[in-house]
Every structure is written in C-alpha cells, then in structure tokens.
Amino acid sequence: MLSEILGYMKKNREASISEISLYLKMDKQLVETGLEELIRKGRVDRHTIQHVSCGRCSGGCTSSACSDTEVFRYIESALQAS
Numbered sequence: 204m205l206s207e208i209l210g211y212m213k214k215n216r217e218a219s220i221s222e223i224s225l226y227l228k229m230d231k232q233l234v235e236t237g238l239e240e241l242i243r244k245g246r247v248d249r250h251t252i253q254h255v256s257c258g259r260c261s262g263g264c265t266s267s268a269c270s271d272t273e274v275f276r277y278i279e280s281a282l283q284a285s
Contacts, residue, residue, distance in 0.1 A: 204229070208237040212247055212277040219274050238275050247275050 207227055212218065220238065224231045241247040252272045 204233065205237050205240060208234060209241060209246060209277075212241070212275065215277075217250075217274050217276045219272060223275075242275075245280075246278055248278055250274050250276055 207229075208223060211223055211226060215222075220231050220234050223229070223238075224234045227234070238247055238249075242249060250273070252274060
C-alpha cells in the first residue's frame with residue numbers, strides 16, 4: 204500500500220486524499236493512514252490551500268467549492284534526486 208501511494212506521489216507531486224483514493228481504488232481512510240506514515244518518514248508533507256471565494260458569497264459560504272483543500276506533496280530529497 205505505501206509503495207503504491209508513494210509511486211503515485213512521485214509521479215504527480217501533489218494530490219488530495221480523494222484523488223489518490225480514486226486513482227488507486229483504495230478506501231480514503233487507508234490512504235490517509237498511508238500518507239500519515241509517509242509524512243512520519245519524511246517522504247510527503249501536508250499543505251492546506253486556502254479557499255478562494257466562489258464569487259457568490261462573502262466568505263461565509265459553505266459550498267464545497269469554497270472550502271479549504273488539504274493536499275499532500277511529495278518531498279524529493281537530495282539523495283533521491285541524484
């Protein structure tokens with residue numbers, strides 16, 4: 204499982220749990236557990252992309268289009284790059 208997630212992250216560099224789950228046909232909870240392990244190992248880190256207003260709201264929107272997005276980014280180390 205970890206090698207599949209890491210392989211996806213190497214190829215795509217950045218992805219959400221939903222994107223990884225859909226592509227690998229894995230349960231979101233399983234993907235999240237794998238990502239937490241990869242974070243612990245220093246292979247992936249977590250970022251939150253702040254929401255941008257959908258244009259119909261004044262910042263109080265509850266639409267999923269306006270919510271913050273959590274993404275995970277692959278960490279390329281100097282050893283891996285050579």
